[in-house]
Amino acid sequence: MKILVTAKRVTDPDAKIRLKPDGSGIETAGLEYKLNPFCENALEAAISLVEAHGGEAVAVTLGDDAAVQNLRTALAMGAARGIQVKVTDAELDSDLTARILARVFEAEKPDLFLLGKQAVDGDSNQVGQLVAEVLGLPQACFASKIQVTDGKVLVTREVDGGLETLELTLPAVITADLRLNQPRLPKLPDILKAKRKEVKTLTPADLGVEATRKVETVSYEAPPQRAGGVRVKTVQELVEKLKNEAKVL
Amino acid sequence: MADVLVVAEVAQGRLRKTTLSAITFARQLASRIGGGFSVLVLGKGVSGPAQEAAAFGAKAVHVVDAPALEHYIASTWAAVVAEAATRVGADFVAATSSTFARDLLPRVAARMNAGMVSEVTAIVGDAPPLRFKRPMWAGNVIATVEVKTPKAVFSVRGAEFDAAAAAGGASPVQALAIPVTADPKVRYAGFAATISERPDLTEASVIVSGGRGLRDKQGFEGVLNPLADALHAAIGATRAVVDAGIAPNDLQIGQTGKVVAPNLYIGVALSGAIQHLAGMKNSKVIVAINKDPEAPIFSVADYGLVADAFKAVPELVEEIRKVRGA
Ligand SMILES: Cc1cc2nc3c(=O)[nH]c(=O)nc-3n(C[C@H](O)[C@H](O)[C@H](O)COP(=O)(O)OP(=O)(O)OC[C@H]3O[C@@H](n4cnc5c(N)ncnc54)[C@H](O)[C@@H]3O)c2cc1C
Numbered sequence: 207m208k209i210l211v212t213a214k215r216v217t218d219p220d221a222k223i224r225l226k227p228d229g230s231g232i233e234t235a236g237l238e239y240k241l242n243p244f245c246e247n248a249l250e251a252a253i254s255l256v257e258a259h260g261g262e263a264v265a266v267t268l269g270d271d272a273a274v275q276n277l278r279t280a281l282a283m284g285a286a287r288g289i290q291v292k293v294t295d296a297e298l299d300s301d302l303t304a305r306i307l308a309r310v311f312e313a314e315k316p317d318l319f320l321l322g323k324q325a326v327d328g329d330s331n332q333v334g335q336l337v338a339e340v341l342g343l344p345q346a347c348f349a350s351k352i353q354v355t356d357g358k359v360l361v362t363r364e365v366d367g368g369l370e371t372l373e374l375t376l377p378a379v380i381t382a383d384l385r386l387n388q389p390r391l392p393k394l395p396d397i398l399k400a401k402r403k404e405v406k407t408l409t410p411a412d413l414g415v416e417a418t419r420k421v422e423t424v425s426y427e428a429p430p431q432r433a434g435g436v437r438v439k440t441v442q443e444l445v446e447k448l449k450n451e452a453k454v455l
Numbered sequence: 456m457a458d459v460l461v462v463a464e465v466a467q468g469r470l471r472k473t474t475l476s477a478i479t480f481a482r483q484l485a486s487r488i489g490g491g492f493s494v495l496v497l498g499k500g501v502s503g504p505a506q507e508a509a510a511f512g513a514k515a516v517h518v519v520d521a522p523a524l525e526h527y528i529a530s531t532w533a534a535v536v537a538e539a540a541t542r543v544g545a546d547f548v549a550a551t552s553s554t555f556a557r558d559l560l561p562r563v564a565a566r567m568n569a570g571m572v573s574e575v576t577a578i579v580g581d582a583p584p585l586r587f588k589r590p591m592w593a594g595n596v597i598a599t600v601e602v603k604t605p606k607a608v609f610s611v612r613g614a615e616f617d618a619a620a621a622a623g624g625a626s627p628v629q630a631l632a633i634p635v636t637a638d639p640k641v642r643y644a645g646f647a648a649t650i651s652e653r654p655d656l657t658e659a660s661v662i663v664s665g666g667r668g669l670r671d672k673q674g675f676e677g678v679l680n681p682l683a684d685a686l687h688a689a690i691g692a693t694r695a696v697v698d699a700g701i702a703p704n705d706l707q708i709g710q711t712g713k714v715v716a717p718n719l720y721i722g723v724a725l726s727g728a729i730q731h732l733a734g735m736k737n738s739k740v741i742v743a744i745n746k747d748p749e750a751p752i753f754s755v756a757d758y759g760l761v762a763d764a765f766k767a768v769p770e771l772v773e774e775i776r777k778v779r780g781a
Contacts, residue, residue, distance in 0.1 A: 223595040251485040335561035344640040375640040420570030435757035445774040
């Protein structure tokens, strides 16, 4: 089976993000970039499905040339080839991202499109669902388990109140949650091999997509900071404070 | 005139209380655009929740009740919601963020050719063009965004919009005759519910939350259950605890789990990773119990106790019983 899978470049998920003094964006000096953790789960799922069922996993990234490094990580994990659609994050919103990915899907005609459920920078959690609607495909978002059986895919989803299972007819769109799997760490020979794998670069115009946005970011600000609290020495002191000062008991 | 349509969420035959946050958002938005708001209830056999939704001053409660809507399926439901918005003249669609809303609303936006704003925390401005605040980077940045399309879809942070109070009187409940076509490419194959007698995390006023420091299921439950009982609290957990299979996924608080803002949040043996803080740092009062004085959770805690949870929490339960009993 053929699987299309996303490989988005994001700021280090564990970095403490700060704004530039003028509020025009985040301070990127000294910041590391990684593969979006949810895309890593999607990649791991795609690659292990291909290992089990044959076929190929094709990784796609929307980003500038630096994003190709992260695309190479996806290739080192085991994707057969890569596609970069050359745009900057600032030019994109979820809708444009989805319209571009939908065109890539149409060009590649995969059986399955796997994406991370959200990107840890924008935190929007929209793109997989948008792609599915644009393409008129069934979706299963927030997947924690995926099983493929002839022409169908059984997906367990992490939802409020428990775990839901859906069976989708392929082709379908699935977004990955963190408990789907443990993403593999590429080994050195795989990293070297990945350097020789094919990466095709396209532009939105190549794909016939008009680069317009539906939602624009006007400004950024820091969230309100909490005033520093106090340390209590004993459980009795804690309860006394909760009762008489905070008045929450 | 532009109107706002709130998509209600129904669980176990009842209106989910979280819906009331989206109603508050819709009231605010409607008053700023000079329009009204109505509520949409979808499902099979949903006259009960439709009646419940009628208490909050909506122009109308629209109901699509159909056998094909017995189970929520994103593609099927998105088509009905978008059609309902057209029928009732709503340019704006909103729901309180939950796994249901996150799954459904982007598809609705695509069908309406509308921009969508996820996890709205505030409306900026008193008249169009309105702007909206939303968190990015696990809540470390707040962005202000503008929707460029005439129509828009919003998922609303429940923790940032108070539950709407009953408005007196009842909105008319009206059936919408929208034909429902079940997506033949999706089959609902079951639901394994997390059974709990405790309050829902997103509705609880007190939450006790445990981390990896509680070691295993026995430690987690042994330490937290008595504390939750004493405070009538909901129980939450970190990702580490859920990953380890100690607590169900439904309990995860954070960037990728639930976002909560109770009156009192007690974090026990959890470090306070950025991703966890993203889900609880707007709680009114935060208590941290951790044996490591350097744990990041102390930087957001109003009251920090450096102690071994296995010793401190049982003592805390005793003390709470004393003051509660007095
Ligand atoms: C993309 C992404 C998304 C994520 N989303 C989430 C999310 O939504 N929610 C979330 O919670 N995490 C999330 N995480 C994981 C997060 O980064 C942390 O790994 C996790 O929150 C840590 O859980 P913890 O605090 O239980 O464990 P640890 O960080 O291991 O902390 C355990 C703490 O317990 C203390 N301790 C140990 N023994 C005792 C004792 N006897 N008494 C008192 N204290 C003790 C230790 O001092 C330590 O501070 C995410 C990570 C990524 C990469």
